[in-house]
Amino acid sequence: MVSDGEKGKLEFLTExxxxxxxxxxxxxxxxxxxxxxxxDPDLVNDIFxxxxxxxxxxxxxxxxxxxxxxxxxxAKLDDVRLGRTVVTPEVLDVLFRAVDMSHRLLVAEQEQxxxxxxxxxxxxxxxxxxxxxxxxxxxxxxxxxxxxxxxVLTEYEEHRLRTNVEAGLKVYRLRVQFSLLTIDxxxxxLKTTAKPHGEIITYLPTGEGAGVDxxxxxxxxASRRTLGELAELLxxxxxxxxxxxxxxxxxxxxxxxxxxxDYGETGRLxxxxxxxxxxxxxxxxxxxxxxxxxxxxxxxxxxxxRSVTQTVRVDIQKLDRLxxxxxxxxxxKSSLDRLFERVRPMTSDRRxxxxxxxxxxxxxxxxxxxxxxxxxxxxxxxxxxxxxxxRVARQVGRNAKKxxxxxxxxxETEVDKLIVxxxxxxxxxxxxxxxxxxxxxVADRIAAxxxxxxxxxxxxxxxxxxxxxxxxxxxxxxxxxxxxxxxxQRGLINPADVRSTxxxxxxxxxxxxxxxxxxxxxxxxxxxxxxxxxxTNISKLGGVIDLQSEVxxxxxFAITLPITLAIIRVLVxxxxxxxxxxxxxxxxxxxxxxxxxxxxxxxxEAMTLRGSTLRLCRLSTxxxxxxxxxxxxxxKRFVVVTMAGSAxxxxxxxxxxxxxxxxxxxxxxxxxxxxxxxxAADLGEERLGLVLDxxxxxxxxxASDRKRGALARPPS
Amino acid sequence: xxxxxxRARMAQxxxxxxxxxxxxxxxxxxxxxxxxxxxxxxYALPVAIVREIVRSGQLTPVPRAPPGVLGISSFRGRVIxxxxxxxxxxxxxxxxxPAAGPVRVSRLxxxxxxxxxxxxxxxxxxxxxxxxxxxxxxxxxxxxxxxxGNHVTGIARPAESEDxxxxxxxxxxxx
Numbered sequence: 001m002v003s004d005g006e007k008g009k010l011e012f013l014t015e016x017x018x019x020x021x022x023x024x025x026x027x028x029x030x031x032x033x034x035x036x037x038x039x040d041p042d043l044v045n046d047i048f049x050x051x052x053x054x055x056x057x058x059x060x061x062x063x064x065x066x067x068x069x070x071x072x073x074x075a076k077l078d079d080v081r082l083g084r085t086v087v088t089p090e091v092l093d094v095l096f097r098a099v100d101m102s103h104r105l106l107v108a109e110q111e112q113x114x115x116x117x118x119x120x121x122x123x124x125x126x127x128x129x130x131x132x133x134x135x136x137x138x139x140x141x142x143x144x145x146x147x148x149x150x151x152v153l154t155e156y157e158e159h160r161l162r163t164n165v166e167a168g169l170k171v172y173r174l175r176v177q178f179s180l181l182t183i184d185x186x187x188x189x190l191k192t193t194a195k196p197h198g199e200i201i202t203y204l205p206t207g208e209g210a211g212v213d214x215x216x217x218x219x220x221x222a223s224r225r226t227l228g229e230l231a232e233l234l235x236x237x238x239x240x241x242x243x244x245x246x247x248x249x250x251x252x253x254x255x256x257x258x259x260x261x262d263y264g265e266t267g268r269l270x271x272x273x274x275x276x277x278x279x280x281x282x283x284x285x286x287x288x289x290x291x292x293x294x295x296x297x298x299x300x301x302x303x304x305x306r307s308v309t310q311t312v313r314v315d316i317q318k319l320d321r322l323x324x325x326x327x328x329x330x331x332x333k334s335s336l337d338r339l340f341e342r343v344r345p346m347t348s349d350r351r352x353x354x355x356x357x358x359x360x361x362x363x364x365x366x367x368x369x370x371x372x373x374x375x376x377x378x379x380x381x382x383x384x385x386x387x388x389x390x391r392v393a394r395q396v397g398r399n400a401k402k403x404x405x406x407x408x409x410x411x412e413t414e415v416d417k418l419i420v421x422x423x424x425x426x427x428x429x430x431x432x433x434x435x436x437x438x439x440x441x442v443a444d445r446i447a448a449x450x451x452x453x454x455x456x457x458x459x460x461x462x463x464x465x466x467x468x469x470x471x472x473x474x475x476x477x478x479x480x481x482x483x484x485x486x487x488x489q490r491g492l493i494n495p496a497d498v499r500s501t502x503x504x505x506x507x508x509x510x511x512x513x514x515x516x517x518x519x520x521x522x523x524x525x526x527x528x529x530x531x532x533x534x535x536t537n538i539s540k541l542g543g544v545i546d547l548q549s550e551v552x553x554x555x556x557f558a559i560t561l562p563i564t565l566a567i568i569r570v571l572v573x574x575x576x577x578x579x580x581x582x583x584x585x586x587x588x589x590x591x592x593x594x595x596x597x598x599x600x601x602x603x604x605e606a607m608t609l610r611g612s613t614l615r616l617c618r619l620s621t622x623x624x625x626x627x628x629x630x631x632x633x634x635x636k637r638f639v640v641v642t643m644a645g646s647a648x649x650x651x652x653x654x655x656x657x658x659x660x661x662x663x664x665x666x667x668x669x670x671x672x673x674x675x676x677x678x679x680a681a682d683l684g685e686e687r688l689g690l691v692l693d694x695x696x697x698x699x700x701x702x703a704s705d706r707k708r709g710a711l712a713r714p715p716s
Numbered sequence: 717x718x719x720x721x722x723r724a725r726m727a728q729x730x731x732x733x734x735x736x737x738x739x740x741x742x743x744x745x746x747x748x749x750x751x752x753x754x755x756x757x758x759y760a761l762p763v764a765i766v767r768e769i770v771r772s773g774q775l776t777p778v779p780r781a782p783p784g785v786l787g788i789s790s791f792r793g794r795v796i797x798x799x800x801x802x803x804x805x806x807x808x809x810x811x812x813x814p815a816a817g818p819v820r821v822s823r824l825x826x827x828x829x830x831x832x833x834x835x836x837x838x839x840x841x842x843x844x845x846x847x848x849x850x851x852x853x854x855x856x857x858x859x860x861x862x863x864x865g866n867h868v869t870g871i872a873r874p875a876e877s878e879d880x881x882x883x884x885x886x887x888x889x890x891x
Contacts, residue, residue, distance in 0.1 A: 578777065623779035667778075667788065668797045668834050670891055674780045680788055680795045688776040688790050 012061040013110050014313055019054045020102045021384060023047060024391050027095055030087070031394065039080075039087050041160055041199065047095075048077040054102070065115045066105045072127040073098045082159045094126050096395060157202045157220075164199060164222035172198075172230060174219040174239040175206065183215060190219070190237045197233055198223025220244075316378070316417055323374050327663040327682065330367055334684055336360075378418075379563070382460050382469070383411035385420050389431050389458065396432050402439045403453045404473075410460035415467050419561055422541055423469075426534040430471050430557055431456075433530070438475030438555055448552060450474065466585065467563055472556040478549040480506045487512070494706070504646075507547055511535040539695035542568070542583055542678060546646055569661050570691060572683060573640060573653040576625040579689045581662060581681050582651070586642045586694040590656060593637040604705065607639070607650065614641065616650045617701055623676070644698035651694070660684075664691055675700065745851065749872075751844035751881055752827065755807040758881045759840075760847055760872070765886055767828040767835060769843055772798075782891040786839060791828065797891075798826060798837035804889060805867055831886045838889065847874040847881065854883065 026047045033040050055070035057063075076095070079085040101116075101123055108115045153161065165171065174194075178186045187203070194200055201220040219239070223230055227243045234241065337360065344353060386408050393406050415423075439454035446452060457472045480503055487493040487509045493501065513532040538545050543561035562568060562585050570581035571590070597607045598616065605616040616639065620627070639650040662681035667674070678693040749760035770791070775798055777787040784804040788795050802808050826837040854870040870883040 578779070625779060665795045667795060668836070669832075670797045670834060670836060671778060671781060671785070671788075673782070674778060676780065677778070680776070682790055686774050686790055688774070688788050688795060690776065690778060690788075 016057055017106055019050050023050050024099045025387050028390055031092055044081045048081050051077055063109055065120055072124050076127050081156055097123055160201050169222040169224055171244040172221045173242045173244055174221055176239045177214050177216045179214050193237055197225050319378055326370050378416050379414040380417045380420055381412050381414050385424055386411045389427055392428055393431050396435045400436050402435050403442055404439050405453055405455050407457045413460040413462055413467055419541055426537045429530050429534055434473040438473035440476050467561050469559045474554040477551040477553055477555055479551055483509050507549055544695055568664055572657040572660055574655040575619045575653050578625055581689045581691045582640055588641045588643050590638050590640045593639045614648055614650045616652055618652045642694040644695045649698045746848045749847045749849055751847050752840040753842040754802050754840050758879045760881045760883050761886060765829050767830050770826050772824050772826045784891055796835055796837045801838045801840050831890055
């Protein structure tokens with residue numbers, strides 16, 4: 001059992017991870033918005049708040065390193081949002097690295113491994129250094145504002161006000177009344193309406209003019225619009241708008257002349273008094289300016305004080321247990337059905353039988369709904385993973401000095417949570433490869449007559465019960481001759497086979513361990529360790545990876561994955577009284593076998609199916625199953641045509657039992673070394689069937705062919 | 717249900733054993749061992765690692781599995797690897813039928829043991845009783861010949877048993 005402390009820690013890790021994810025997302029947005037113009041102050045402020053919350057969390061749970069990092073990061077972001085630091089690409093880079101480090105620290109915390117202290121130190125130094133580059137602030141004195149306003153403005157708000165005034169924007173005061181019941185929505189609505197026309201600097205309660213169940217707010221907003229325009233644009237909000245005039249002269253009027261203020265032109269919605277009347281109670285401590293004194297919680301705490309969304313975080317293992325319980329229930333149900341069939345002839349109670357049948361059908365329907373429901377809960381959009389990839393791509397691109405646009409589509413495509421987790425590393429690696437080995441240097445691209453800036457496309461979409469993820473680049477493509485050369489050098493391919501090896505097969509050589517075509521391995525992609533791991537990881541998920549590549553045009557990887565791991569549809573087949581389940585995702589068709597159609601090529605069995613040669617594999621041979629006397633040799637056998645990428649393999653079985661939905665369970669650690677099985681599944685009546693791992697069987701056969709070929713014809 | 721009955725029986729035996737132990741004072745710390753029979757010898761394992769004792773159910777053989785692995789079985793919603801303890805110890809197999817098709821080994825017992833991270837099932841010919849043994853009752857094993865030697869940590873001669881009981885090292889039983 002998990003202790004309360006551990007549980008708390010787990011929740012901390014999950015929440016912190018979510019914040020870090022959000023930070024990364026916002027930084028990517030910031031990066032994009034910076035290309036278009038000045039940084040969006042709201043976005044910067046969001047990032048600041050996120051880091052602030054993270055700092056609090058880390059402190060609470062004694063994550064010292066993370067808290068240290070968040071502290072420095074917060075200071076840096078504070079400088080950014082207060083305009084003391086200009087967001088240059090270098091600054092952005094440090095911010096990205098800090099987010100990355102936060103993630104690594106969390107992982108270290110979770111796995112109880114030592115934190116990368118040295119790298120953290122150097123990052124902290126970077127964060128501390130190079131501050132205060134921006135010009136000193138200019139006073140806002142020429143603005144005819146009640147000094148009491150300044151008293152309640154936070155440093156940040158004052159900075160925003162100043163920035164806007166400097167930029168020549170007009171300052172308006174919007175007075176609105178909100179019902180206390182709906183204040184959150186109303187305020188959000190107002191913000192959304194006003195946002196395109198300017199910047200909301202602050203909102204404060206007036207402390208008057210409102211009934212018991214409503215509140216009056218003064219909103220300070222900067223805008224380029226004239227009062228008339230703004231009044232028109234915001235008419236739906238019911239706000240009473242005044243322009244805060246500027247003074248011709250400097251400070252003395254402000255100090256000598258206390259409120260009430262002299263407002264200029266009044267908007268057409270104007271009503272009642274024009275006083276900018278802020279709660280006096282907050283004026284006292286002008287030095288350490290208080291944050292807002294309304295019912296709105298202090299900065300950065302909004303998320304933790306009140307739950308914003310109606311969601312629950314659930315440990316995936318709990319869902320697995322639930323799924324187990326449901327499948328046990330399904331088994332109990334089928335036993336009940338059998339029992340009922342047995343008892344049925346013995347009863348004359350027709351009405352009772354009819355009632356039982358009806359109940360049984362309802363039961364089945366509900367059971368199915370339950371399974372479906374649990375499956376849906378496990379599904380998450382690929383978006384989170386794609387955002388992480390975008391971040392990595394940006395970083396790698398900078399380091400490798402490559403220029404490219406990353407185009408992402410289908411981020412909303414949903415996949416089983418576990419698959420998303422397992423997909424993370426392979427995709428990261430492929431992305432690195434695309435940037436490092438795919439996209440050429442700018443000069444080379446120009447020389448090749450290609451656009452200067454490369455393109456990497458990351459697409460995801462659903463196709464039946466599968467999800468396809470494609471990673472495509474318009475880079476240099478894979479040089480098959482070079483691949484062949486290296487494969488020959490390393491003895492991965494037989495010289496005699498060079499002519500007969502198809503282009504496709506050569507490309508697939510990159511999935512072999514120890515093949516890297518780049519003469520010098522780069523720091524980013526490493527030395528040919530990778531694509532074999534990528535392939536293994538993906539086939540573990542029941543998926544396949546395929547690639548196409550043309551020299552000078554680009555490379556495209558396509559990963560096909562099942563949508564969920566929990567329940568899979570299998571074809572149950574029998575071989576020598578053993579029962580095996582073959583995932584239907586890997587099955588193309590099943591045909592009857594007539595032994596006379598089988599011929600031998602290069603020492604292995606094959607047959608012709610729909611005009612092309614199909615490699616055959618006898619499961620009884622590959623698994624060395626003892627021949628049972630029960631099955632006569634002449635019995636009709638079947639060929640189950642399975643797919644491994646675009647390659648086909650025909651598995652010879654003795655009999656087909658039928659299709660079934662099963663919950664796949666993994667074999668225990670003691671059987672980890674046994675290859676060829678993806679797991680086991682309960683086939684009913686407490687009988688387990690082994691689920692075949694067809695991609696790995698195919699791999700095995702290809703590998704043994706290669707070995708045999710190399711033995712038969714030793715290289716001269 | 718059956719597990720509870722078995723537990724109760726084991727507890728009864730334990731009480732009996734404890735009484736037997738009372739007659740011999742000055743024993744030092746006592747550890748409980750579950751005694752069972754494989755082939756014609758008696759063995760024992762610490763009771764602490766025994767999760768449950770079950771009648772053997774449906775077993776699905778696993779091709780390519782390490783020698784001694786009988787197959788897999790569904791136990792409380794999980795897939796458990798079941799090992800033929802006799803073969804693992806290099807003795808006669810408890811399974812008469814060769815490993816083709818679902819094996820039925822109805823009169824035998826499977827000990828569900830927690831070893832390391834995994835729960836493993838071990839097929840034994842018969843479960844005997846719980847022995848309470850103190851360090852004094854156990855001789856270090858040094859000269860037990862054959863394959864069994866690698867799996868044995870000690871030899872005991874419990875008062876309740878006429879035979880010698882070989883104490884097994886659970887970790888050495890994992891295939």
